[in-house]
Amino acid sequence: MNQREKLNSLQEIEMHKMVIVGGVAAGATAAARARRLSGDAEITVLEAGPDVSFANCGLPYYIGGDISSRSKLILQSPESFKDQYDVTVRTETEVVSIDKGGKTVTAVDKKTGDNVVFSYDSLILAQGGRPIVPPLPGVEKDHVFSLWTLEDMDAIHAHIRDDQPQSAVVVGGGFIGLEMVEALKKRGLNVTVVERLPQVMPNLEPEIAGYLTEELISFGVEVLTSRSVTEVTENSVMLDDGRELAADMVLMSVGVKPTLKLAQETGLAIGEAGGLLVDEYLQTSDPSIYAAGDMVEIEHRSNGRKVRIPLAGPANRQGRLAAGNAMGHKRSYTGSLGTSIVRVFEAVAGSTGLSLSRAREAGIPADAVVIHKEHHTSYYPGAEQVTVMVIYHRETGVVLGGQTAGYAGADRRLDVLATAAAAKMTVGDLAELDLAYSPPLGTANDAVNMAAFTAENRMTGYSPALTAGELDVWAGDRNPQIVDVRDTFARDLAHVAGSVHIPLTYLASRIGEMDSSKPVLVVGENGKKAHQALRQLIQNGFTEVMNASGGYISLQRHARAVGFANFNVGLADLEAKSLEDTSEDEVGDSTEAAAEVKNPLAGNAPIVIDVRTPEEFASGEYPGAINLPLDELDDRIPEFGDFGREITVYCASGARSAYAQRILMQVGYTNVTNGGGIMEMMYSK
Numbered sequence: 278m279n280q281r282e283k284l285n286s287l288q289e290i291e292m293h294k295m296v297i298v299g300g301v302a303a304g305a306t307a308a309a310r311a312r313r314l315s316g317d318a319e320i321t322v323l324e325a326g327p328d329v330s331f332a333n334c335g336l337p338y339y340i341g342g343d344i345s346s347r348s349k350l351i352l353q354s355p356e357s358f359k360d361q362y363d364v365t366v367r368t369e370t371e372v373v374s375i376d377k378g379g380k381t382v383t384a385v386d387k388k389t390g391d392n393v394v395f396s397y398d399s400l401i402l403a404q405g406g407r408p409i410v411p412p413l414p415g416v417e418k419d420h421v422f423s424l425w426t427l428e429d430m431d432a433i434h435a436h437i438r439d440d441q442p443q444s445a446v447v448v449g450g451g452f453i454g455l456e457m458v459e460a461l462k463k464r465g466l467n468v469t470v471v472e473r474l475p476q477v478m479p480n481l482e483p484e485i486a487g488y489l490t491e492e493l494i495s496f497g498v499e500v501l502t503s504r505s506v507t508e509v510t511e512n513s514v515m516l517d518d519g520r521e522l523a524a525d526m527v528l529m530s531v532g533v534k535p536t537l538k539l540a541q542e543t544g545l546a547i548g549e550a551g552g553l554l555v556d557e558y559l560q561t562s563d564p565s566i567y568a569a570g571d572m573v574e575i576e577h578r579s580n581g582r583k584v585r586i587p588l589a590g591p592a593n594r595q596g597r598l599a600a601g602n603a604m605g606h607k608r609s610y611t612g613s614l615g616t617s618i619v620r621v622f623e624a625v626a627g628s629t630g631l632s633l634s635r636a637r638e639a640g641i642p643a644d645a646v647v648i649h650k651e652h653h654t655s656y657y658p659g660a661e662q663v664t665v666m667v668i669y670h671r672e673t674g675v676v677l678g679g680q681t682a683g684y685a686g687a688d689r690r691l692d693v694l695a696t697a698a699a700a701k702m703t704v705g706d707l708a709e710l711d712l713a714y715s716p717p718l719g720t721a722n723d724a725v726n727m728a729a730f731t732a733e734n735r736m737t738g739y740s741p742a743l744t745a746g747e748l749d750v751w752a753g754d755r756n757p758q759i760v761d762v763r764d765t766f767a768r769d770l771a772h773v774a775g776s777v778h779i780p781l782t783y784l785a786s787r788i789g790e791m792d793s794s795k796p797v798l799v800v801g802e803n804g805k806k807a808h809q810a811l812r813q814l815i816q817n818g819f820t821e822v823m824n825a826s827g828g829y830i831s832l833q834r835h836a837r838a839v840g841f842a843n844f845n846v847g848l849a850d851l852e853a854k855s856l857e858d859t860s861e862d863e864v865g866d867s868t869e870a871a872a873e874v875k876n877p878l879a880g881n882a883p884i885v886i887d888v889r890t891p892e893e894f895a896s897g898e899y900p901g902a903i904n905l906p907l908d909e910l911d912d913r914i915p916e917f918g919d920f921g922r923e924i925t926v927y928c929a930s931g932a933r934s935a936y937a938q939r940i941l942m943q944v945g946y947t948n949v950t951n952g953g954g955i956m957e958m959m960y961s962k
């Protein structure tokens with residue numbers, strides 16, 4: 278290009294007239310990007326609604342009270358767009374037709390009813406979608422809502438404030454539905470969620486969804502799956518199983534459909550996934566018309582299939598790219614992994630890329646493993662368990678997707694998996710990743726590394742494992758012997774019916790109780806001890822041994838979400854949780870109670886001392902044991918009585934109790950036994 282041509286093309290860009298239809302996520306981003314690329318382009322945003330660039334993702338949090346000022350949800354106004362970007366925004370202006378040949382759009386000014394015509398060099402459609410409202414009797418009633426816009430939010434807010442509903446039914450267990458369950462609970466309503474599919478959050482594998490189900494149940498939410506609403510009455514909804522649920526308000530949250538009428542009437546091509554067809558440059562079948570956001574279909578980054586991914590991140594990035602391409606800054610869109618995450622009360626779960634079921638449906642030879650690990654070192658206060666599932670190509674090990682769950686740290690692991698899937702890294706690459714670590718912030722082998730090690734072990738056949746869902750099928754075929762290698766406390770809470778309890782420590786001595794020619798399923802708490810047990814069994818000539826990936830935690834969550842056909846997995850009682858903080862009362866009570874209790878060390882009778890921390894002690898103790906953490910032992914020795922007293926000490930593994938034994942013997946106690954770990958103690962009982 279010579280100097281003159283360059284100047285001409287520059288002038289063309291500077292003369293550019295861009296019209297954007299829709300002014301929220303994709304549209305607003307496109308407008309801002311277009312202005313940054315060209316100082317002189319004429320940029321007009323036409324928005325049918327009363328608001329532009331608002332935070333629709335934040336709507337549930339205003340209803341729930343986490344966000345107290347409504348104005349914080351408004352990110353831009355027509356005035357601020359003009360001031361900051363010199364972009365003309367016309368709200369309440371609905372585009373009703375496009376003249377492709379003449380390059381004009383006609384819009385209706387909703388305030389005056391007038392038709393207004395706008396000409397364009399490039400047009401960007403960013404019309405998004407609308408919530409689906411199923412055509413059920415009663416859905417038109419005033420107490421039935423959807424949530425998509427600020428107006429929807431205001432209507433729900435006003436209904437709760439003015440009509441004071443006591444009960445709500447949320448129809449649809451996707452992420453907006455579940456965020457609204459939390460919001461409505463926070464506003465004091467009794468909430469039931471009704472989901473047509475067998476589990477909430479259908480994008481998640483059942484055991485990850487089951488984690489959210491547990492949280493919902495803990496907070497007193499009724500979760501009804503595999504059921505549909507058939508009718509809405511004045512104060513109830515009817516279900517297809519004949520049940521009637523009290524409902525002073527109903528939220529319909531069953532999905533979103535792309536807004537395509539205008540595109541269809543214009544003759545723009547619609548794609549196989551039901552969204553507006555765009556090429557890699559987000560160009561529609563008309564070269565002057567680009568499109569972005571919830572209305573388009575794009576390529577799934579893991580397998581190249583056409584999909585619709587109605588999420589804010591992709592919408593924003595597509596808007597940015599579409600504006601650049603329309604302005605001549607060509608760049609192709611690489612597709613989306615559909616990475617999404619939701620917080621329900623305190624529980625967080627998310628997914629990226631392909632789920633195991635989606636990958637297999639697409640004909641990909643995919644496998645998955647699950648691990649549960651502390652989100653930071655267990656010895657630093659506040660460690661929470663985080664769950665990581667990695668989905669990978671069985672032969673190449675390429676990461677196809679991942680899912681995570683936890684109270685803390687699930688977001689970070691999900692982002693690592695999203696990056697790995699985008700970069701088409703293998704589980705081997707993941708195993709080698711240097712991830713941030715210091716005791717309050719992680720573990721030396723992060724949960725992602727551990728998941729990768731486990732995946733490698735499954736891939737190579739070194740440690741065969743199946744996910745909870747896969748095990749159901751496998752067990753149906755094999756009728757395996759089921760060995761529960763967990764500790765007594767965990768087993769007492771819940772176990773698989775018909776399983777044999779052999780704690781890992783005793784496996785070697787009791788191996789003869791099993792038939793080495795028959796398949797064995799080993800169940801640990803989280804899969805780790807079961808891996809050790811599995812290796813031991815294989816080394817002892819067992820030919821078919823399978824680990825339950827993610828252990829009993831995963832089995833239980835899967836059972837809670839969708840159940841098993843071939844197992845009877847016992848369910849432990851869930852902790853009842855409340856939105857009110859009762860901790861102050863609890864402290865008061867326990868202090869008073871403590872004052873009344875006499876010193877358990879007093880006297881000279883034989884005693885059993887548990888030298889673990891109070892938290893460990895609370896998870897289960899040897900009957901009659903006295904909790905005296907190792908750190909406090911020195912100070913309490915004067916209370917121990919005669920040197921000949923029979924004292925047994927134990928801890929989690931036998932290591933801290935060995936210290937305790939040495940300390941007591943050094944000061945003169947002669948009859949001190951190290952009982953070892955809690956497992957050995959319980960077993961000896």
Ligand SMILES: Cc1cc2nc3c(=O)[nH]c(=O)nc-3n(C[C@H](O)[C@H](O)[C@H](O)COP(=O)(O)OP(=O)(O)OC[C@H]3O[C@@H](n4cnc5c(N)ncnc54)[C@H](O)[C@@H]3O)c2cc1C
Binds near residue numbers: 326335336372405569
């Ligand atoms: C309650 C809620 C919570 C959400 N939470 C999350 C989340 O946590 N994470 C996440 O990734 N995503 C979330 N989303 C989804 C995310 O908000 C959408 O994916 C994103 O807003 C899509 O952007 P868009 O620009 O394509 O469409 P929209 O944001 O829907 O904007 C489209 C706009 O186009 C306008 N329009 C349509 N037709 C015309 C016309 N003919 N003329 C003029 N204007 C028109 C509409 O009025 C609308 O304002 C949430 C959505 C909701 C509703």
